[in-house]
Amino acid sequence: MRTIGLLSMGVLLLPAGVTTAQGPAESYQPVATMAQLMVDIIHPASNDILLVINRGGPKDDTEWAALRRNAMTLAESGNLLMMRGRVREGDxxxxxxxxxxxxxxxxxxxxxxxxxxxAGLTERVDAACVTCHKQYRPNVHPRTP
Ligand code: HEC
Known part of the structure; x- marks a missing residue:
């Protein structure tokens, strides 16, 4: 009887937790610093994409799989940059x-x-980095008066 009682309590509590104003999406916890995100995730992914393009494109299934992995890493990294604690004002x-x-x-x-x-995406990869860096890394891209 006791077990059943606890179980039904859990069933009652679960929906209440799910419907709080914050919601489960707020439970994420940023781990990497901005610099770590750049150096350990974003730069290696974009670099590998540019390297394989320079070599004439992926040449077998393994290289295409690596390309897809790097491309998805880059795409989802954009979302990581939008997380609370990382997102900044402006553009x-x-x-x-x-x-x-x-x-x-x-x-x-x-x-x-x-x-x-x-191969046609080379410039867009580059532009994706430079556009943000120009605005948010003023030590690297000093604003010209
Ligand atoms: C939305 C903004 C944004 C985008 C997009 C972005 N970066 Fe960054 N990046 C930053 C900021 C801000 C810093 C400065 C981080 C710091 O020093 O705290 C930085 C720093 C870096 C650094 C230096 C890290 C260090 O050691 O201090 C590298 C390398 C880098 N970015 C690579 C890239 C590459 C490659 C891309 C594109 C594929 C890219 N970033 C896209 C915002 C961005």
């Missing part, structure tokens, strides 16, 4: 979306094994 979200968009485009090219479309 930040717009800039981070450039990563989501170019990563998604590269992923689609990877699914289609379309090396030409992939």
């Amino acid at each position: 930040w979200i717009k800039d981070a979306k450039l990563l989501v968009d170019v990563g998604t485009a590269a992923y689609k090219a990877g699914q289609a094994k379309d090396a030409n479309t992939l």
Whole structure:
């Protein structure tokens, strides 16, 4: 009887927890610093994409799989940049979306094994980084008066 009592309590409590104003999405916890996100996740992913393009595109299934992995990493990294605690004022979200968009485009090219479309994304990959850095890394891109 006791076990059943606890069980029914749990059943009653669960929906209450789910419907709080904050919701379960608020339970995430950023781990990486901004610099770690750049150095350990975003830069390696974009670098590998640019390298394989420079070598003429992925040449077998393993390389296409690596390309898709890097492309998805880049795309979802854009979302990581939008998390509370990381997001900043101004154009930040717009800039981070450039990563989501170019990563998604590269992923689609990877699914289609379309090396030409992939090669055409080089400048967009670069622009996704520079656009944000110009605004939010003033030590690297000093504002010219
Ligand atoms: C939405 C903004 C944003 C985007 C998009 C972005 N970055 Fe960054 N990046 C930053 C900020 C802010 C810093 C400064 C981090 C710090 O020093 O705390 C930074 C720093 C860096 C650093 C230096 C980290 C260090 O050691 O201090 C590298 C490398 C880097 N970014 C690579 C990239 C690459 C490659 C891309 C594109 C594929 C990219 N970033 C896209 C905002 C962005």
